[in-house]
Amino acid sequence: MARALDGSHGELDGFLLAPILSEDEWEDDIPEPRSGHDHDTRGRRLVDPERQVVDMPSSRWKTANDLENLTARQRRALRIEFRLRMVHLDEILYLIRQGLVDQAHTYRSEIRSSAAHPSYLKDKKARSKARTQGKEVRVLAQIYAVSRERTMAVCPADELELLAKRYKVLTGDDIRCDTATYAPTSSDRFELPWIWKMNRRADETDDEYLSKCESRLYLYLGIEEMVERSIVFRTRWIEAKSTLQRCKEEIIILEAEMIRCILGCRYRAATWGSRASCARDLSPGHQAFAQKRRYVWKDLGARAVEIFAQFGVGLP
Structure with missing residues (x-):
């Protein structure tokens, strides 16, 4: 990559994470300057890690004219970045799904348990934990939005439509989680967001996909779907654990x-x-x-x- 990006990069294209939900921590405004020592020992200005611009092909060549005049080595650098960003997108979506599972478990097990047996400190601790988990998911969703935009920029033209179909725009409803969002027994029809159905067949329903989880290969990557299966099984295990906890509570009430x-x-x-x-x-x-x-x-x-x-x- 360094050999393909020979020469000075000049002014690179940076970004800030854009908010997805109203409670997001990131804003589009200019960040406040650092207080205290804002330079290192060599006199170089310090930059927050999340705002550090990285020299990548998508940061240099952004217009159609730039892409047409690339050399063979530079086009190879674009393909390398495209493959890296594909892996990065799948990794971020995996972390988002894992975070949603943890947050759903907190809501259904700890918060509901504290509601059945009121305790101010226990309820406060559980809700603080759920807010922290929600914050981590929202930041990951914002990173996914930026990474998806950069991936679309370096994607080959003949694969652009397929890429947009697989990696859709992540909205606030896709990452929203509360006590009723992932409850299959709720009055509303339970429907999983698209991030849980990326490898589902077109003729397969949600229940069939969750029960079968056939071992297939990831698009472009050649990685078996063991990661997806582990997430699904973990979700089912958490649902079973919550049901067991509820049965234990009912037994205690019945004995009383x-x-x-x-x-x-x-x-x-x-x-x-x-x-x-x-x-x-x-x-x-x-x-x-x-x-x-x-x-x-x-x-x-x-x-x-x-x-x-x-x-x-x-x-x-």
């Missing part, structure tokens, strides 16, 4: 209701027993009725203990 039922029967029996023994002015008929109600509740409590013990529930 069983204990409450037994204690309620015992309380009723003790109440009627105290009424029969403490009231001096009761007639023998009223005392007999109170004793009858006492033994009715006592028998109900014993019957509840006998039934609930069959399920292995630890009861008082």
Whole structure:
């Protein structure tokens, strides 16, 4: 690449990350100058790493006239950059999918769990974690937008349409994640964004693609689809883990209701027993009725203990 880019590069084409969602951290305005020491020991001005311009073919040759007058070595440099950017796009999309899976797990497991058992500190920590994960996904999406634009610039003309079809424009709805976005049991129809269906056949539905995940080769790259399969299996595993966690919560609630039922029967029996023994002015008929109600509740409590013990529930 260095041999192909011989000579001075002059003024290179730089960029800033453009916002995708309203809560994005990056803006199109001019960044504030560095405070304190903004030069290194040799007197060179320091530049933030995310704003450092790299000498690449797409930074030098941007117009159609530039592309027509390239030498064979320079065209080879363009092809090398094109292949590198293809790999970079797939890597960014993989990180975005992984970040969405982590964020969905945080929403469905930790935030929903804190809602079932209210705790201010636990809920605050879970939501702070989800915001951090969302920030990482948004920055990756902004990097993908810039990388996609540069890839389209160095793409051969005969492959431009196919490239645009595979690597679509990433919108805010594609990376949005909350407690209901990736919930297949929600009232709305569950439909995956396009980033999850890049290798799906045209005649294949979402469920078929998620269940089969046939091993195919990546377009242009020759890499087997094991990365895509691991993401899908991880998503299914997280859904199963969330379901298991929900079942455990239901078991805890059910055991508490069983204990409450037994204690309620015992309380009723003790109440009627105290009424029969403490009231001096009761007639023998009223005392007999109170004793009858006492033994009715006592028998109900014993019957509840006998039934609930069959399920292995630890009861008082």
